[in-house]
Amino acid sequence: MIAQLGPESAKPSGPVDRMNAMIDGIPPMHRMGLRIVALSEEHVIGAAPLAGNHNHIGTMYAGTQFGVAEVVGGALWLPNFDTDRVYPVVKDLQIRYIRPATSDIRAEASIGTATVQRMKREVVATGKSDFVIDSVLTDVAGVVVATAVGTYQIRSR
Amino acid sequence: MIAQLGPESAKPSGPVDRMNAMIDGIPPMHRMGLRIVALSEEHVIGAAPLAGNHNHIGTMYAGTQFGVAEVVGGALWLPNFDTDRVYPVVKDLQIRYIRPATSDIRAEASIGTATVQRMKREVVATGKSDFVIDSVLTDVAGVVVATAVGTYQIRSR
Numbered sequence: 514m515i516a517q518l519g520p521e522s523a524k525p526s527g528p529v530d531r532m533n534a535m536i537d538g539i540p541p542m543h544r545m546g547l548r549i550v551a552l553s554e555e556h557v558i559g560a561a562p563l564a565g566n567h568n569h570i571g572t573m574y575a576g577t578q579f580g581v582a583e584v585v586g587g588a589l590w591l592p593n594f595d596t597d598r599v600y601p602v603v604k605d606l607q608i609r610y611i612r613p614a615t616s617d618i619r620a621e622a623s624i625g626t627a628t629v630q631r632m633k634r635e636v637v638a639t640g641k642s643d644f645v646i647d648s649v650l651t652d653v654a655g656v657v658v659a660t661a662v663g664t665y666q667i668r669s670r
Numbered sequence: 671m672i673a674q675l676g677p678e679s680a681k682p683s684g685p686v687d688r689m690n691a692m693i694d695g696i697p698p699m700h701r702m703g704l705r706i707v708a709l710s711e712e713h714v715i716g717a718a719p720l721a722g723n724h725n726h727i728g729t730m731y732a733g734t735q736f737g738v739a740e741v742v743g744g745a746l747w748l749p750n751f752d753t754d755r756v757y758p759v760v761k762d763l764q765i766r767y768i769r770p771a772t773s774d775i776r777a778e779a780s781i782g783t784a785t786v787q788r789m790k791r792e793v794v795a796t797g798k799s800d801f802v803i804d805s806v807l808t809d810v811a812g813v814v815v816a817t818a819v820g821t822y823q824i825r826s827r
Contacts, residue, residue, distance in 0.1 A: 541723050541731045544701045566698050574698045575760045576737045583732055603732045607764035 528552040528592045535591075536584065545577050547584055550619070554592045554629070559585040559620045573614035573658075578650055581620040582608055582661035586646035589624045590667055599636055599667045604643065606663040614650070614658040622648040632667060640669040685709040685749045692748075693741065702734050704741055707776070711749045711786070716742040716777045730771035730815075735807055738777040739765055739818035743803035746781045747824055756793055756824045761800070763820040771807070771815040779805040789824060797826040 551558040561581040635642035650659040708715040718738040792799035807816040
């Protein structure tokens, strides 16, 4: 029996699908092939493919690594906040390249529940709240290729 | 009379053309529309279009701003070094977003002759040399939208 896939079943529902739909709405992120592969209230994993993202020495372009580092930090907003009420922006990001990335990469980041509680109080009181996220980028062998630290802000719509 | 455009006349010659040819060889940079518009031994100007680079709030994607900031720093290598003998990599880049970029943007950066002299000595002695470049990103009205500081390294091939 062939499954009947109507508009409802095609609609993104979970946080991973919702975040990937957001990525696909931002053309340069979509073109780099950035993906969120896991997303909970406390933890996120993103991915970037080497294919289509080579630089002048055949390794992964610095900007694609920036892209996956940046998006995992911002993504932690989604499962923690009412996305109809607040949206995230990045204020500052520093990325340190440690080894050339010669494969697909993953980026992982976490946020603590105390941080989210602080942010919820601040956004109610002032309409915005900053948060700082460290992310670690690894290749398919698990070797760290880069680390990043980003300062983000959620703002009331 | 129709100009005869043979392989020689189509070959990039000046530093701007050579750098843009290099950008066009790096797919994600090419797809963001990054351009070098001026490049001398001491100064560089790059550009990024808003078209095709919108983010979730309609302003320029943070990663495209990263891209133009990163490329201007690296580009200063080209007019100062024998590009057949040394190539640049980026080791670290921090970008601070100051205002939303709501138009095409430019990035400007400079390098001092004393820095280039130091680098030339170091690359002969050790095969590599680091350099730090500040860049300033402005919109079409000349308003600063972001600043960046990158640490790059040239390496012997």
